[in-house]
Amino acid sequence: MSNLLDEIKYGLIASCQPVDDGPMDSPEIVAAMAKASVIGGAKGIRIEGVENLKAVRKAVDVPIIGIVKRDLPDSPVRITPFLEDIEALAKAGADIIAVDGTNRPRPVTIEQAIKKIKEVGCLAMADCSNLEEGLHCQQLGFDIVGSTMSGYTGGEIPKEPDYQLVKDLNKAGCFVMGEGRYNTPELARSAIEAGAHCVTVGSALTRLEHIVSWFADEIKLANK
Numbered sequence: 001m002s003n004l005l006d007e008i009k010y011g012l013i014a015s016c017q018p019v020d021d022g023p024m025d026s027p028e029i030v031a032a033m034a035k036a037s038v039i040g041g042a043k044g045i046r047i048e049g050v051e052n053l054k055a056v057r058k059a060v061d062v063p064i065i066g067i068v069k070r071d072l073p074d075s076p077v078r079i080t081p082f083l084e085d086i087e088a089l090a091k092a093g094a095d096i097i098a099v100d101g102t103n104r105p106r107p108v109t110i111e112q113a114i115k116k117i118k119e120v121g122c123l124a125m126a127d128c129s130n131l132e133e134g135l136h137c138q139q140l141g142f143d144i145v146g147s148t149m150s151g152y153t154g155g156e157i158p159k160e161p162d163y164q165l166v167k168d169l170n171k172a173g174c175f176v177m178g179e180g181r182y183n184t185p186e187l188a189r190s191a192i193e194a195g196a197h198c199v200t201v202g203s204a205l206t207r208l209e210h211i212v213s214w215f216a217d218e219i220k221l222a223n224k
């Protein structure tokens, strides 16, 4: 197994993605979030955006998973849709590059994406929504398969994380990233217990507006 995978194995990845255009959405603040996350025990960091990644690379030594999110007019794929994004993330210092691994219309094929990630010398992670996609990405040579997109490809977003997908991907021999809705320490632990090799937590660590609203909304219920 690659050294990088060994470094993050059975660890927490802190996804430092502030709410878009919110008061915490700046490279300096994202770098501070990343530094604080490492102090708290994160073994890796997930970062969106090339400028954020450059700032975080200077601030931490742990492995960084880089992504670029784009809203495209003709494709639902948002996570690292273009080959230029892969090149820019690698240049900015990403160790691992994640791309959307779903089976949906996309500007660049998944085969082209993994070829480019390998060319730039990074490990490849696929953000999948179901087992079939995960197995396909595993076959293509992705180093990490994540449950990231489960619940986000249509219909109502579930409350719970997708443990079944984590279990199934583990059984199939993937290096599994539990990701998506692991909003408490106990849920994150359950991901590892279900078979994840790492777990990524984002909203519950770094989207302060969301975290505060969870508390505020709950407190409102007591006043009724």
Ligand SMILES: CC(=O)N[C@H](C=O)[C@@H](O)[C@H](O)[C@H](O)COP(=O)(O)O
Pocket (backbone or CB within 6 Å): 015, 017, 067, 148, 149, 152, 179, 180, 181, 182, 183, 200, 201, 202, 203, 204
């Ligand atoms: C679906 C999608 O676009 N997920 C994104 C991927 O980078 C992020 O918005 C999530 O915050 C991340 O996956 C971590 O998940 P959670 O915030 O639930 O801990």
